[in-house]
Amino acid sequence: MNEKWDKIIIGIDPGTSVMGYGLLGVKNKKPSLIVMGVIKLSRMEDHYMRLHRIYERVKGLIDEFLPDEMAIEAPFFGKNVQSMLKLGRAQGVAIAAALSHEVPITEYEPRKIKMAITGNGAASKEQVAAMIQRELNISDDQMPQLLDATDALAAALCHYYEGLKPIKSSGSKSWKAFVDAHPDRVK
Secondary structure, three states, X not given: OHHHOOEEEEEEEOOOOEXXXXXXXXXXXXXXXXXXXXXXXXXXXXHHHHHHHHHHHHHHHHHHHOOOEEEEEOOOOOOOHHHHHHHHHHHHHHHHHHHOOOOOEEEEOHHHHHHHHHOOOOOOHHHHHHHHHHHOOOOHHHOOOOOHHHHHHHHHHHHHHHHHOOOOOXXXXXXXXXXXXXXXXXX
């Protein structure tokens, strides 16, 4: 499937009741929706079985779409320690699925994702979804009911935007010094 795209980014919005995923394809520096959806876990009572389902589904998505990179939303700090622990485990299992396929992972704080997509770090899920829809030209009938899917796609799009930023200077004053310091970045 990767022949069609220059790069594929999988975005994950971890959760233990609903986990969102979104795959973004990049062709000629233009991002497009490949697929987005959710994994509903609330019917499963056993937390460990939920984790197993997350691992298997993320692994299946990676097997099917062969993403080049993963962007995952970092858990935000809440007051409920048990909820944070469960969310961290869900994130860890999704990360493990990517690591099992040697997919590089980048973690983004929710505020950074919202800022990259809407320009407002405190934007609502609905505002993020609307901007994702507009930016990627997603039709109304393709928009999901559960916004965990658009949150995951937002993580992938944030990662894409981060990749467009200029490389930070390493203090080098010349191209020769840069090339000497970064031979892997020169073709």
